[in-house]
Structure formats: structure tokens, C-alpha cells
Amino acid sequence: MKRLPLLVALFFFVAIPAAPARAESRGEPGSQAQPVQLRSVQADFLQEKHLKILTLPIVSTGSFTFQAPQSLRWEYRTPIRSILLMHDGKVRKFMEREGVLAEDKGMRLDAMQVVLAEISNWLDGRFTDNAMFTVSFPEKQTILLTPKEQGLAALISSIELKLGDQAGLLDKVIIFEGPGSCTSLAFSNRIINQEIPTAVFTEK
Numbered sequence: 522m523k524r525l526p527l528l529v530a531l532f533f534f535v536a537i538p539a540a541p542a543r544a545e546s547r548g549e550p551g552s553q554a555q556p557v558q559l560r561s562v563q564a565d566f567l568q569e570k571h572l573k574i575l576t577l578p579i580v581s582t583g584s585f586t587f588q589a590p591q592s593l594r595w596e597y598r599t600p601i602r603s604i605l606l607m608h609d610g611k612v613r614k615f616m617e618r619e620g621v622l623a624e625d626k627g628m629r630l631d632a633m634q635v636v637l638a639e640i641s642n643w644l645d646g647r648f649t650d651n652a653m654f655t656v657s658f659p660e661k662q663t664i665l666l667t668p669k670e671q672g673l674a675a676l677i678s679s680i681e682l683k684l685g686d687q688a689g690l691l692d693k694v695i696i697f698e699g700p701g702s703c704t705s706l707a708f709s710n711r712i713i714n715q716e717i718p719t720a721v722f723t724e725k
Contacts, residue, residue, distance in 0.1 A: 559589060559713065559714065560588065560589050560714045561713070561716070561717050562586070563587075563711065563712040563717070564708045564710060564711040565709050565710045566583055566706050566707065566708050566709075568580070568582070568583070568597075568704060568705070569581075569705045571705070572701065574701075581597050582597070582598055583597040584598070586721055586722070588722070591607065592607065592719075592722040593722065594721050594722050595607075601617060602616075602617040606722055606723060607722070608723055652669070653668065653669060654666035654669060654680070663681060664682040664684070665682075666680040666681075677697065678697040678699060679697045680697070681695040682694055691708065694706040
């Protein structure tokens with residue numbers, strides 16, 4: 522029922538230190554505040570999956586933890602618990618079955634997984650240095666990513682990143698996956714640059 526994240530996302534997803542400054546250097550709108558040098562981010566998220574065939578979206582809640590350069594824990598708490606761990610080049614996924622978290626070794630690529638894989642780039646403000654997406658700035662506080670390759674475009678039509686008022690923070694991610702289908706992620710309770718034990722990214 523629920524697809525596990527990839528992109529990265531993320532997000533995921535939520536601090537983009539260099540983006541506003543780089544946007545202004547190209548004449549695009551950006552925040553006047555000084556960006557934050559990001560070492561780690563922790564946040565809660567609310568995910569809504571919209572499908573043409575459904576009257577109401579599928580709502581999921583959870584949290585994520587990111588630590589530079591590429592460690593990520595993405596955890597869904599409701600409606601079904603699952604955890605994605607990315608650390609030291611390894612990716613592991615756990616799904617809850619009959620009240621027990623079990624490792625899922627048969628992961629398939631989906632839109633959210635693509636997003637989560639990209640999170641480390643976004644958090645470091647690397648948008649234009651991207652072989653996968655073309656980057657544009659349709660309006661102030663918005664970054665639009667469009668897939669370059671047809672294979673990726675079959676999964677994702679585009680991704681919108683909504684920047685927060687505070688430099689270095691991302692408020693929302695919207696992943697457009699095709700006609701009548703999109704996934705939105707809204708972030709809250711963010712904690713930046715706190716020391717995080719390695720076990721958070723290696724143990725379920």
C-alpha cells in the first residue's frame with residue numbers, strides 16, 4: 522500500500538544551505554539570510570500520497586535523520602512501520618510484519634527511493650551539479666527539478682522544493698509521478714547540527 526522512500530529526499534529534506542546564495546548569484550530569487558553550514562538534520566514529516574482513483578490521500582507520518590556526508594535514516598511510523606537505512610554506501614530496508622520488523626532484501630526502485638538518494642546533494646546545496654535533473658527557479662522560494670533521462674521520467678515527472686523563510690531550511694517537497702499522482706512531504710520539529718551516533722544509521 523505504501524511505497525518506501527528513495528530519493529532522498531530528503532529531504533528530504535530539510536536544510537539547503539547553499540541554494541539561496543547560488544540562486545542569487547545567477548539572478549534568481551533567494552533568501553537574504555546567511556546559510557547554515559549543515560552537519561546533520563533531524564525532523565518529523567507528514568507524507569500525503571495523492572492518486573486519481575482515491576478521493577482522499579494516503580497519509581503517512583514518520584521521522585528522518587541525516588548526517589553528512591551520506592548517512593540517512595528514514596522511518597515511517599504510521600500507518601505501517603518501516604525503516605530505510607543508508608550508511609557507508611549500504612542501503613537496508615525493514616518492514617513490519619505481524620508486529621516484527623524484518624529486513625526486506627527485495628527492494629525495488631520507486632519515486633521516493635530516487636528522492637532519498639538525492640538528499641545528500643540537496644542538503645549540501647548541490648542542485649545544478651546534478652546529472653539526473655535539470656534545475657529551474659519558477660518563483661521565489663521554489664526550486665523545480667526535472668528529470669533529464671527518459672527512464673527516470675517514467676518514475677518522476679518533476680520535483681518541487683519549497684524553501685523556508687529561514688536560510689538553509691526546506692519546508693516541503695512535492696514529487697509529481699504522473700497524471701493525477703503526486704506525493705507531498707511537509708517537515709516539522711527540525712533539529713540541526715546535533716551529534717548523532719552511528720548506530721542510528723545501522724541498527725533498526
